[in-house]
Amino acid sequence: MTKRLTVLATGGTIAGIAGSAIAKDYRAGEIGIDDYLEKVGGLGLEADLSGKQIANIDSADIGMDVWRPLHEAICAAMADDGCSGVIVTHGTDTLEETAFLLDLTLPADKPVVVVGAMRPADAVGYDGLRNFANAVRVASDPNAAGRGVLVVMGDRVFAARDVRKVRTRGTEAFRGFPRESIGLVTPASLEWFGAPWRQGGRASFDWCEKLPEVVIVYAYAGLDAAGVERQVGEKTRGIVVAGVGEGNMPESARQALVALAKRGLPVVRASRADEGLVDREPEDTENSFVAARALNPQKARILLQLLLAGGITDPAAIQRSFDGR
Known part of the structure; x- marks a missing residue:
């Protein structure tokens, strides 16, 4: 059965535009969610995708003004019986912080996958489409539930607790510590390295409207x-x-x-x-x-x-x- 997934967009390089396939500089958060879903529509992904634009900014500017509506939208999607999972598109600079905050404040009964890209959408070797296709594969998998918030980058699946950005360039920019990746993924396959650890797990913390x-x-x-x-x-x-x-x-x-x-x-x-x-x-x-x-x-x-x-x-x-x- 085709899974119905909610895609929540916040901007970042995955939605960035350089204006040239070989330019060094680019503008993050230029492509809106509707245009992006139209772009990925030709990939033949086995999922029914619906999107919502939460923000369209460089992730260096992410904070409570974005986290608040993002958390609210994820909770609404998770409460929808017809929704199988949530994908959050995000810039890579603060991706690990957003993922960790969500991991601590969300239940683990449905997959929540955060995904980004290291190259803008019009660059040679754009990694965003593959990363997004991989995120769809993970969010569609029932075995992704119970693992907390997950991050998909570079054909690897990371737990939010472990993931960190370790390089400023290249598509293998993320690593996990103390655990490395907890799964390997391609658009056609997914291999988990262990069983879920938060099955039915409630959120560790209540959501807070203002952090000290x-x-x-x-x-x-x-x-x-x-x-x-x-x-x-x-x-x-x-x-x-x-x-x-x-x-x-x-x-x-x-x-x-x-x-x-x-x-x-x-x-x-x-x-x-x-x-x-x-x-x-x-x-x-x-x-x-x-x-x-x-x-x-x-x-x-x-x-x-x-x-x-x-x-x-x-x-x-x-x-x-x-x-x-």
């Missing part, structure tokens, strides 16, 4: 207390450190962050390394710090925002949530 401010402090050689304090404002409710190595930071910066943690601002140690696993250290309890484990700084920020929005501010309780990811 959490800043990311990037550690570097020579970062001092003043450099930390300049980034923390009156509205700041939490801090994520993109630390060197395993979430480390210069001593002067550490002392400033300890003082902020003692004042009640949760401080999460993540790593600026691409594959950075940050375990708890003996000093974390004394410093009131939280270890991000396998989450990179940008994902750690989203999780901390949701925790704070739910009234969770105790470092031990925050740590338990990070440990459970």
Whole structure:
């Protein structure tokens, strides 16, 4: 039976136009969803696609103004008995953040697949059509349910928790950590590497209309207390450190962050390394710090925002949530 899928478009390179097949520069978010679905209509995809334009922007500009209506539209599609799954087209720069936020705030009973492209639609070697066809294959598969939000790029299927953009060019720009891809997909085939893990799973967090401010402090050689304090404002409710190595930071910066943690601002140690696993250290309890484990700084920020929005501010309780990811 042909699956009915809802396509929600937010713009990005997958809907971008360069004006030349070999141009370097291009404009993201130029093709509307109706035109895009007409473009993919000639691929012979075995799905009934209907679309809605949520936004048509560069994903660098994605935030709550887009996340709010996107989440609402996904929930409406998932509540429709006739809808088998949802595809979100998205720019690649912040794709992992959108996917992770949706993963934490959506149930897992129907597939939700986020897909993008590294080349604009009129470029030589445009990867968007293949990625989209692959996303249709994944969203149409009943075995995609129960896996949380998925990301399809470069013939690979990633879990939202693991996926991260690791290259600025080329079609193999995404990788997973600590798990690599959880499936391989082509427009004609799909191979899963394991069973679903969230079958019937409810959302981990309620949707929040406004997320509290959490800043990311990037550690570097020579970062001092003043450099930390300049980034923390009156509205700041939490801090994520993109630390060197395993979430480390210069001593002067550490002392400033300890003082902020003692004042009640949760401080999460993540790593600026691409594959950075940050375990708890003996000093974390004394410093009131939280270890991000396998989450990179940008994902750690989203999780901390949701925790704070739910009234969770105790470092031990925050740590338990990070440990459970």
